[in-house]
Amino acid sequence: MIPGVSITEILTLTSILFFIGVYGFITRKNLISILISVELILNASVVNFVIINKYLFPDVLEGVIYSIFIIAVAAAETALAVAIIINLYRQTGSVEVKDTQVMKY
Amino acid sequence: MNLSYILLIPFVPLAVFLVLGIFNQKIKPAVSGVIGVAGLGISTLLSYYTAFQYFFVSGKADGIYQTFVDKIVWLHLTDSLQIDMGYLIDPISVMMLVVVSTVSLMVNLYSRGYMKGDDGYTRFFAYLSLFSFSMFGLVLSTNLFQIYIFWELVGVSSFLLIGYYYTKSSAIAAAKKAFIVTRFADFGFLIGIFVMGYYTGTFDFQELTDPEGAVILNWASTSFMGLSVITWALLLIFMGGAGKSAMFPLHIWLPDAMEGPTPVSALIHAATMVVAGVYLVARLFPMYYLVEEGFALEIVAYVGAFSSLFAAIIAITQTDIKRVLAFSTMSQLGYMMMALGVSGFDGHEGLGFMASMFHLFTHAMFKALLFLGAGSVIHAVHSNYLKDMGALRKYMPVTNITFLIAALAIAGVPPLAGFWSKDEILVAVYEHNQFLYLIGVLVAGLTAFYMFRIYFGIFWGKETKYEHTPHESPKSMSIPLIILALLTIVVGFIPFSELVTADKMAFEAHLNIPLAVIAVSVGLVGICLAWLFYKKENDLSDRFAHAFGVFYKWTSQKFYFDEIYLFMARKVFYKNVAAPIAFFDKKFVDGTMEGIGNKTVLISQKIKGMQSGKVQDYAFGFIAGVVIIAFVFIYIWTN
Numbered sequence: 001m002i003p004g005v006s007i008t009e010i011l012t013l014t015s016i017l018f019f020i021g022v023y024g025f026i027t028r029k030n031l032i033s034i035l036i037s038v039e040l041i042l043n044a045s046v047v048n049f050v051i052i053n054k055y056l057f058p059d060v061l062e063g064v065i066y067s068i069f070i071i072a073v074a075a076a077e078t079a080l081a082v083a084i085i086i087n088l089y090r091q092t093g094s095v096e097v098k099d100t101q102v103m104k105y
Numbered sequence: 106m107n108l109s110y111i112l113l114i115p116f117v118p119l120a121v122f123l124v125l126g127i128f129n130q131k132i133k134p135a136v137s138g139v140i141g142v143a144g145l146g147i148s149t150l151l152s153y154y155t156a157f158q159y160f161f162v163s164g165k166a167d168g169i170y171q172t173f174v175d176k177i178v179w180l181h182l183t184d185s186l187q188i189d190m191g192y193l194i195d196p197i198s199v200m201m202l203v204v205v206s207t208v209s210l211m212v213n214l215y216s217r218g219y220m221k222g223d224d225g226y227t228r229f230f231a232y233l234s235l236f237s238f239s240m241f242g243l244v245l246s247t248n249l250f251q252i253y254i255f256w257e258l259v260g261v262s263s264f265l266l267i268g269y270y271y272t273k274s275s276a277i278a279a280a281k282k283a284f285i286v287t288r289f290a291d292f293g294f295l296i297g298i299f300v301m302g303y304y305t306g307t308f309d310f311q312e313l314t315d316p317e318g319a320v321i322l323n324w325a326s327t328s329f330m331g332l333s334v335i336t337w338a339l340l341l342i343f344m345g346g347a348g349k350s351a352m353f354p355l356h357i358w359l360p361d362a363m364e365g366p367t368p369v370s371a372l373i374h375a376a377t378m379v380v381a382g383v384y385l386v387a388r389l390f391p392m393y394y395l396v397e398e399g400f401a402l403e404i405v406a407y408v409g410a411f412s413s414l415f416a417a418i419i420a421i422t423q424t425d426i427k428r429v430l431a432f433s434t435m436s437q438l439g440y441m442m443m444a445l446g447v448s449g450f451d452g453h454e455g456l457g458f459m460a461s462m463f464h465l466f467t468h469a470m471f472k473a474l475l476f477l478g479a480g481s482v483i484h485a486v487h488s489n490y491l492k493d494m495g496a497l498r499k500y501m502p503v504t505n506i507t508f509l510i511a512a513l514a515i516a517g518v519p520p521l522a523g524f525w526s527k528d529e530i531l532v533a534v535y536e537h538n539q540f541l542y543l544i545g546v547l548v549a550g551l552t553a554f555y556m557f558r559i560y561f562g563i564f565w566g567k568e569t570k571y572e573h574t575p576h577e578s579p580k581s582m583s584i585p586l587i588i589l590a591l592l593t594i595v596v597g598f599i600p601f602s603e604l605v606t607a608d609k610m611a612f613e614a615h616l617n618i619p620l621a622v623i624a625v626s627v628g629l630v631g632i633c634l635a636w637l638f639y640k641k642e643n644d645l646s647d648r649f650a651h652a653f654g655v656f657y658k659w660t661s662q663k664f665y666f667d668e669i670y671l672f673m674a675r676k677v678f679y680k681n682v683a684a685p686i687a688f689f690d691k692k693f694v695d696g697t698m699e700g701i702g703n704k705t706v707l708i709s710q711k712i713k714g715m716q717s718g719k720v721q722d723y724a725f726g727f728i729a730g731v732v733i734i735a736f737v738f739i740y741i742w743t744n
Contacts, residue, residue: 025721097720097721
């Protein structure tokens, strides 16, 4: 519970954060930027977990524990994605999305 | 009577065919010839053994030749209708075994010399063995369906052998013609089989031809257009037989079939395959005779008589010796059909049946001999045409003598084989139908004339300058000629009326002296005329040809039947039936299918851009979808 802040305001904030992430994921040309956008989406949902837990079910901790899980998974995912991007960079000399379209139809 | 060895008779040539066919490239020509002859040799020995056992040891019971059948159910259609495979031994099938094996063996022996040095030597022997297998199978068939299967198999072997020189376009055309014309006839045969099977409930020869059996007694139960359906079926089956036996008007393939190698003509298109039609009618003879008081049989007689006369007239004017022999074959087959057609059933009444089978037997020997002799001549002078031949008697004494024996036999000069069988035929025809008898006598005279026309043309006549001096054929060719010549002399003395008869009981056949004298004198007149015309070079024949004018021209063009059929096929059938159907097929049937295919391709070309390979595009689609679904659900919940 944060005094003076309602759940609606926080959920609005996380929704904005989420859609910024989605927008970035769709429009960015650079793979690193896309990865950052994905992190934004993940973080928006993590904040949602924590806030909903705190505001609606203050006497349990599941939401908080889930958020820790998500952070761990996100870290692993990021490591994987960066590894792929590095390999891609070795192959093509670029981390641009347009250089990864060799498998289309 | 243990008969299981009979199966070896067809299956040994089949094995030979498989061996020669599969190892075609690996077998040396000399070896393949020996394998072919050895295979046929085994079949021949077994056939002779069978004939001896059947006719003289254990075939008879109470004076009647028994029928031995061994068969298995091959296709079980319904409980009442099934198709068997097996073998059937009765006098005519045993006789045919002897004919087929003898001529096959002689032709195999002869081909070792005739085909020497040919590229397809092994292939040739493989085909010959395939043919022998099919023909044995046809002869031994127990039912209509089995005979149909082997019927088509001999058709295929005939096709392969006519088109043996496959680089020659005329041979290819002839092979196709033979196949298509006989296939057209076989179409009638097949419908006849279906009609027969549908209305009688059986394909089995024994059940069909039992004179006291249900099939024959109940022939009148169903009728169609004024005739019993069984008669229709018999007429359709005869159509198949007429196609195979080159009866008018389905004869056009036989002369062209002479494009094949000469031993093939001797084996298939003179002695064995072309008599399959006669054999088929003989096989179903009790049905032909008893159903509808022999209406179908009458048609057989008239078709046979007409074909016989028609072919004999054409044979006179042909200049290719093999074509003369082809038309002669057609004429003699007509004779056999005519004799079957006038035959009765019991005892002496069945003289026509016996005479027909007798003539089939003797004709196979002397016609094979004529063809092999002609082959020997062609081998020596490298031409089929009479104009390139003459005075060959000095160079080829063996061929000369054997050819003369065969020519005398076919002309009906006693005591050679042809005299006896032809005399029986003429007696049988005389006793039943005097009009047909006149045709028969006329044909006998014409036969003697055209046969001696080519004999004198080849071996006497003008002195011809040859590029290479012709020489007698090698031993491998002349020995079969000599054997067949000996057979031609002796087979006439076989007492056929005691062995092969319609009711399977022996009867006494006497020589009818007045009729024999008439037949022989007509034959001699023919020979004398030929002697006058062709013995020494003179212009008598040209003057006669000139006197006949248009008729001569028509005859030498075979009455334009090829042209009529071509016109019918191209201008009438092709233009009015085949072309519209092809148009419909191409435009509508194919068009629909191709349209569906083309549209699918077109649409996929248009939409393949959606598969951009960009993950972001897919993600956009995914998210857009989620958003749309979200809106839909919100809309539903709020209402």
